[in-house]
Amino acid sequence: MDEPAENISGGAAGGGRDTPFEPAADPATRAEAFVDRLGERYWQKAYGGQPAFECLVRTVLSQNTSDVASQPAHDALMDRYGEGDLAATLADADQSELADTISSAGLYNQKSETLVRLGGRVVEEHGGADGFDSFVKDADPGTVRSALLDMKGVGPKTADCVLLFSGGRGGVFPVDTHVHRIARRVGLAPADADHEGVREALERDVPAEKCGFGHTATIQFGREFCTARKPACLDDPEACPMADCCEQVGVYPETGEVVDPSEAPEASGD
Structure with missing residues (x-):
């Protein structure tokens, strides 16, 4: 399957290398089995090598918006500020001009302030x-993770994306909204787990060399099949290629109802 060019994490802009892996003959965990199944459908890649500060900039721009919106903002930023040392250039940038440059990404005033501050700190x-x-x-x-989390405007997902896409660190499974939803809906993490709880469960149960691929493939699976409001299984269980390994926590095809896994009666034992 061709990977989507607009997907900053998994697409051509992600800087990954085609790196096939063999599905485990006897997966040690359900999470490994799930990632192996995704590997039958999506591009298998390893990540690392992006310039670290540009990766940090990319991830800040992607916060609370789509790749379709953040990619043009990144391209415009690099066209205007990409010559020389990007951190030093942004540290000295006029915040209002930077905000105008990245306006397509949304929350551009807040993000421009963050980028100027991060440039100065770096x-x-x-x-x-x-x-x-x-x-x-x-x-x-x-x-590295502790240092990144100490930077105002950098949360766990942003820190983990820098570790993965720049540092190429194995065993790093960044958790965005798609991963958070799907891991709990499938039953790979507790239904009431926060983002850090999901990360801990996945990094514990997915082999280190499969975590990066697991992150990007889960995002794509969430976009294509396991959407927040209308997962494919809601109307037709056979429409989802992962239906046979999903616990459907919070999804009720009989009634057409979909709730956050943390609000599902089976999650609370009711």
């Missing part, structure tokens, strides 16, 4: 984009 602590790149790719992953 220059102060790492000397610029190159030093930050070396830090992300060479330092202990736990140290």
Whole structure:
């Protein structure tokens, strides 16, 4: 299957390498079996190698918006500010001009403030984009994650995306809204788990070399089949290629109702 060009995580802009893996003959966990099944349908890739600060910028731009909106914002930003050291350039950028440049991404005032602040911090602590790149790719992953989370405007998903798409770190499974929904709906994580709880469950139960692919493929599966309001199984169980390994937590084809897994009666034991 051709991967979608507009998908920043999994598409051509993601910087991944085609890296096939063999499905486990006897998967150790349901989560591994689920990812292996996704591997039969979607492109199998390994990730890493993106310039770390540009990856951070990309992920900030993608917050609370779609790739269709954030990709043009990224392209416009790089056209205007991409010459030389990106961190230093953004640190010195006029915030209002930057906001106008990235307006297609939504929340552009907030995001422009964040990017100026992040640029300044990276220059102060790492000397610029190159030093930050070396830090992300060479330092202990736990140290990198803690440092990223200490930056205002960087949450767990953003930090994990930098670790995965720039650092190429195995065992990192970023959790966005699609992953959070699907892992709980399928039954791979507790129905009431927050984003960190889902991440911990997936990183525990999915082999390290399959986590990056698992992240991007789960996102694509969520877009194509397991949508928030109308999953494919709602009208036709056979319409979803993963129906036989899903617990359908919060999805009720008999009534047409769909609720967040945390609100499902079976999640609370009612």
